[in-house]
Amino acid sequence: MNDHSKAASLGLANIWVAFIFFAVAALLGFYQVVERIDLVPALKSPELYFGSVSTHGVLMGFVLTTFFITGYGYYTASTSLKQELWNRPLAWFGFLLCLAGVLLAAVPLLTGNASVLYTFYPPLMAHPAFYIGAALLVVGSWVWCLEMVMMMAVWKKAHPGETVPLAMYGTTANAILWFITSLGVALEVLFQLIPWSLGLSDTVDVGLARTLFSWTLHAIVYFWLFPAYIALYTLVPRAAGGKLFSDQMGRFAFIMLLVFSVPIGFHHLYMDPFQAAGWKFLHMTGTFMVAVPTLITGFTVIASLEVAGRLRGGKGLFGWIGALPWGNPIVLAACLAMLMLIFGGFGGMINASYSMNTMVHNTQWVTGHFHLIFAGTTVIMYFGAAYYIWPKMTGKALSSVKLANTQLWLWFIGMLVLTLPWHQIGITGQPRRVSSTPYDESLVQAWHTSEMLMIVGGAILFLSALLLITVLFRTHGNSQAETNREVEYAESLHSVQRMPHLMNSFGFWVGLIVVYMIASYGYPILQFFLLDTHGTVPWSI
Amino acid sequence: MRDPFKAICDDDLERRWIWISLIMAFVMGGLLGLYAVGANLHPPSNVETIDSSRLHLTEEFAEDNLGVRDNGDGSVTVTMVAARYGFYPPVVEVPANTPVKFRVASADVLHGFHVPFTNAATMIVPGYISEINTLFPREGEYSFLCNEYCGLGHDSMWSRLIVLPESARGES
Numbered sequence: 001m002n003d004h005s006k007a008a009s010l011g012l013a014n015i016w017v018a019f020i021f022f023a024v025a026a027l028l029g030f031y032q033v034v035e036r037i038d039l040v041p042a043l044k045s046p047e048l049y050f051g052s053v054s055t056h057g058v059l060m061g062f063v064l065t066t067f068f069i070t071g072y073g074y075y076t077a078s079t080s081l082k083q084e085l086w087n088r089p090l091a092w093f094g095f096l097l098c099l100a101g102v103l104l105a106a107v108p109l110l111t112g113n114a115s116v117l118y119t120f121y122p123p124l125m126a127h128p129a130f131y132i133g134a135a136l137l138v139v140g141s142w143v144w145c146l147e148m149v150m151m152m153a154v155w156k157k158a159h160p161g162e163t164v165p166l167a168m169y170g171t172t173a174n175a176i177l178w179f180i181t182s183l184g185v186a187l188e189v190l191f192q193l194i195p196w197s198l199g200l201s202d203t204v205d206v207g208l209a210r211t212l213f214s215w216t217l218h219a220i221v222y223f224w225l226f227p228a229y230i231a232l233y234t235l236v237p238r239a240a241g242g243k244l245f246s247d248q249m250g251r252f253a254f255i256m257l258l259v260f261s262v263p264i265g266f267h268h269l270y271m272d273p274f275q276a277a278g279w280k281f282l283h284m285t286g287t288f289m290v291a292v293p294t295l296i297t298g299f300t301v302i303a304s305l306e307v308a309g310r311l312r313g314g315k316g317l318f319g320w321i322g323a324l325p326w327g328n329p330i331v332l333a334a335c336l337a338m339l340m341l342i343f344g345g346f347g348g349m350i351n352a353s354y355s356m357n358t359m360v361h362n363t364q365w366v367t368g369h370f371h372l373i374f375a376g377t378t379v380i381m382y383f384g385a386a387y388y389i390w391p392k393m394t395g396k397a398l399s400s401v402k403l404a405n406t407q408l409w410l411w412f413i414g415m416l417v418l419t420l421p422w423h424q425i426g427i428t429g430q431p432r433r434v435s436s437t438p439y440d441e442s443l444v445q446a447w448h449t450s451e452m453l454m455i456v457g458g459a460i461l462f463l464s465a466l467l468l469i470t471v472l473f474r475t476h477g478n479s480q481a482e483t484n485r486e487v488e489y490a491e492s493l494h495s496v497q498r499m500p501h502l503m504n505s506f507g508f509w510v511g512l513i514v515v516y517m518i519a520s521y522g523y524p525i526l527q528f529f530l531l532d533t534h535g536t537v538p539w540s541i
Numbered sequence: 542m543r544d545p546f547k548a549i550c551d552d553d554l555e556r557r558w559i560w561i562s563l564i565m566a567f568v569m570g571g572l573l574g575l576y577a578v579g580a581n582l583h584p585p586s587n588v589e590t591i592d593s594s595r596l597h598l599t600e601e602f603a604e605d606n607l608g609v610r611d612n613g614d615g616s617v618t619v620t621m622v623a624a625r626y627g628f629y630p631p632v633v634e635v636p637a638n639t640p641v642k643f644r645v646a647s648a649d650v651l652h653g654f655h656v657p658f659t660n661a662a663t664m665i666v667p668g669y670i671s672e673i674n675t676l677f678p679r680e681g682e683y684s685f686l687c688n689e690y691c692g693l694g695h696d697s698m699w700s701r702l703i704v705l706p707e708s709a710r711g712e713s
Contacts, residue, residue, distance in 0.1 A: 050695075124650055124691075206666050207669055210666065245552070248549050248550060249555060271663050272663075273585060273663070273666055274588055274668075284573065285570050288570040291565075295565070299555060303555070353569070354583070355583070356573075359660060362653050362662075429686065431688035431689075433689075433690040436696045438697055440684055494551055533590050533668060534595075
């Protein structure tokens, strides 16, 4: 048996950073739902509110995710391949680079000098330290991408003709996905925002900046979602007492996510001028294609759970659901994640729709939607996976399984109480990103009950965040040792005789993405260098 | 015909589900395509640049020329400027059941433009002119809300749209 303690300490360091910042962001989230209505007049302050929203978004969207994904990725790579880290000092260097970036960006964020939201929104300008910190975080995360690709390459060389374990295949797919998709925002930050915020150039082409950001903006959510899917495919079936329904379908879903999630970012620009309708339509078709791997995942994961339920003696059409081990945190997290995915998926279809999106664009509907699907489905799987790997990484039994399950239920209930009313106020017209609603009484009165409910949801979620920290922290000091330190990856129900080469490698798929990207982003980016943009130079330098 | 997914999936149920998923994606995309082509239903996608720092010096967006203009062919054009933190002119009156073309430019940062319960919505991006074509079937008082974060006063950026009876067409 290999010793995974080196990957475990790297994993723990990364995921602790993720969860500590997550708890801070959850507190900010609670403050925001309270601030938005006139319940406590003393709290009213647009300066504080927008500083808080910017910090909340950066911490949840960039910090929680990047650190969790790298930490979980290192540990998954090490345990699924049974192999040492490719370059341990470099991996720690990447971690420190990311951390330095976050701390650097935190200064302007917390002092109200970067209240430009986590989507940057030029020509609103933040302090240069904010952009430089963000760039360091992205560059640091590229170290992880390199480590994952190299670990898979080293393994394949040592195991010619063998199939890369599904968990590692998915992790490497995500590393490649993140590298490709982060290039968009990296170009925007390096060539436009940093030179402009340092005063090296006077103006910035907002159309180009938004186009580049859209390159990152959609696939980044798949970067966040990937580890949740990896846990669903490779950990949950066995933890539930069964087998993975199909290994190859997992690979097929990962490949589709990789290929289709980057060249479709224009559904974030449906309402923008400066891109012609044809490009938007092209990106929409890809957006519907990227729903397919999620539908496949839903099938495979639910089928795997059904296999487990029946093996545990569940009978009848639905009897297997009750027979599942609901007391096992990662299984509970998976079931709750799937439920939220069903709700969130419907909303996503509406947002993706070329013409229907008009009614909901930039309303609270959108924020409700992504909280349900990201903070709900994705993040609850981060919790579930953490509860699963914490005892393996620390060698200590989980401090309280009961408390862990309570935390997951609270997160699920809190998320529904928060996001269902959130959809309602959006569909009745409330714009997103407002710190108050000084509008017509006829509009505002339709929102009041929902906003009160959202405060309840925010409070439950904050409580749940604290419970997570408590359970994980107390695990480190638990006197009871964990007896089984092996990460038990699910076996496939349908045994694979021979894996097609294309489903055991990435070269072809990366080539396909490059072609697809040139087709869908080539001219839309090039046009900014051809258009007469009245003195706004496309690149800042 | 042999099922192409047989190569990667040996479970009949799962293959059937792949086909159902693909068909759902194609039907949804196809329906939106039909509406786009058949009803000319597109999101606002005007590619037209303007110097946002000199709006007042342009003919179209000079202060005196903002507002509602009857095109004489049964349609109206509304020219507006969005600037922190308001829409100009602050009150817009258009007749019901009349094709309306909005042309909007930003004088400073990013703004949004949405009339709740209608499909009149667009982003307003400095350096570019936004254009929306719509029609309001019901008369009444509506609001333009800025729905993109534009600074600390973003909340208070909204103004009034009044949809007059159809009979008011041609009087403005």
